[in-house]
Amino acid sequence: MQFWDYIILLPLGLMAGASGGLLGIGGSVVMIPAMVILFGPDRQHLYQATAMIVNFFVVAPAVMRHIMLRATLRPVTRWMIPGAIVGAVAGVCLSELPIFVGPGQGYLQIAFAVFLGYVVLQNMWRLRTSAKLPYLSEADSAKLSKPLILTIVGLPTGMLGGLLGVGGGLYAVPAQQVCLRIPLPNAIANSSATILWSSVVGAVLKNASLSSHGHSWSQAILMSICLIPTAMIGSWYSAAKVHQWPVKVIHVAFVLLLLYGGTRLFLVGWDQVS
Numbered sequence: 062m063q064f065w066d067y068i069i070l071l072p073l074g075l076m077a078g079a080s081g082g083l084l085g086i087g088g089s090v091v092m093i094p095a096m097v098i099l100f101g102p103d104r105q106h107l108y109q110a111t112a113m114i115v116n117f118f119v120v121a122p123a124v125m126r127h128i129m130l131r132a133t134l135r136p137v138t139r140w141m142i143p144g145a146i147v148g149a150v151a152g153v154c155l156s157e158l159p160i161f162v163g164p165g166q167g168y169l170q171i172a173f174a175v176f177l178g179y180v181v182l183q184n185m186w187r188l189r190t191s192a193k194l195p196y197l198s199e200a201d202s203a204k205l206s207k208p209l210i211l212t213i214v215g216l217p218t219g220m221l222g223g224l225l226g227v228g229g230g231l232y233a234v235p236a237q238q239v240c241l242r243i244p245l246p247n248a249i250a251n252s253s254a255t256i257l258w259s260s261v262v263g264a265v266l267k268n269a270s271l272s273s274h275g276h277s278w279s280q281a282i283l284m285s286i287c288l289i290p291t292a293m294i295g296s297w298y299s300a301a302k303v304h305q306w307p308v309k310v311i312h313v314a315f316v317l318l319l320l321y322g323g324t325r326l327f328l329v330g331w332d333q334v335s
Contacts (some may be wrong), residue, residue, distance in 0.1 A: 069099060110268045218233040
């Protein structure tokens with residue numbers, strides 16, 4: 062990468078951070094497609110390793126905001142986080158399978174795009190109704206099924222994060238709404254708190270494996286240093302908007318962002334494996 066390539070990462074970090082704070086995701090949905098488009102599709106593992114580092118710094122300011130606003134439901138995150146950590150380990154191990162090496166990186170990109178397509182459809186369906194989930198207090202959230210939180214929400218969240226380099230909020234937010242009936246602002250806050258921990262585990266494991274793909278962890282560190290400062294600014298600002306903007310506005314932003322990123326990634330991945 063050239064000097065100006067690293068400069069381009071600065072506004073990219075701002076956009077990733079803003080999406081992360083607003084939507085309860087790590088920001089990889091912006092970072093990974095953008096890096097594939099800007100710098101080429103043959104460094105998918107490097108992009109994922111970089112994104113996993115940045116994910117932690119994107120969600121950290123958002124988590125602080127959500128805690129200050131008392132939006133995080135601790136009885137839920139207490140079980141989501143361990144499940145997500147185990148899932149992150151499994152997901153990184155899956156991403157290192159021989160099928161995902163070399164041109165096979167395209168399969169990771171296609172898998173990323175297909176999952177984004179599912180989330181787009183799910184959110185478009187939710188846009189058709191104005192119904193809101195009822196308020197859920199922390200005491201009420203303590204009555205939710207702990208095995209369900211651990212296995213249906215936490216574990217897949219971490220696994221998707223480890224496999225695709227995303228924070229996992231793409232799954233965690235709608236899963237909490239559908240399976241646990243948790244309102245959107247609380248689901249976003251819980252997702253951010255969970256990603257904060259699972260991203261650390263995923264980043265360490267993924268960066269440790271970069272040498273097998275012809276990259277080094279120092280490359281990922283350098284790229285993340287360019288992304289992190291502006292990502293943190295964007296995340297801190299937008300996290301507060303979750304509790305101010307109408308839920309439908311957030312859903313529309315979610316859909317548009319995922320639709321664009323998913324389409325571009327699918328096309329790039331298909332070119333690699335075909």
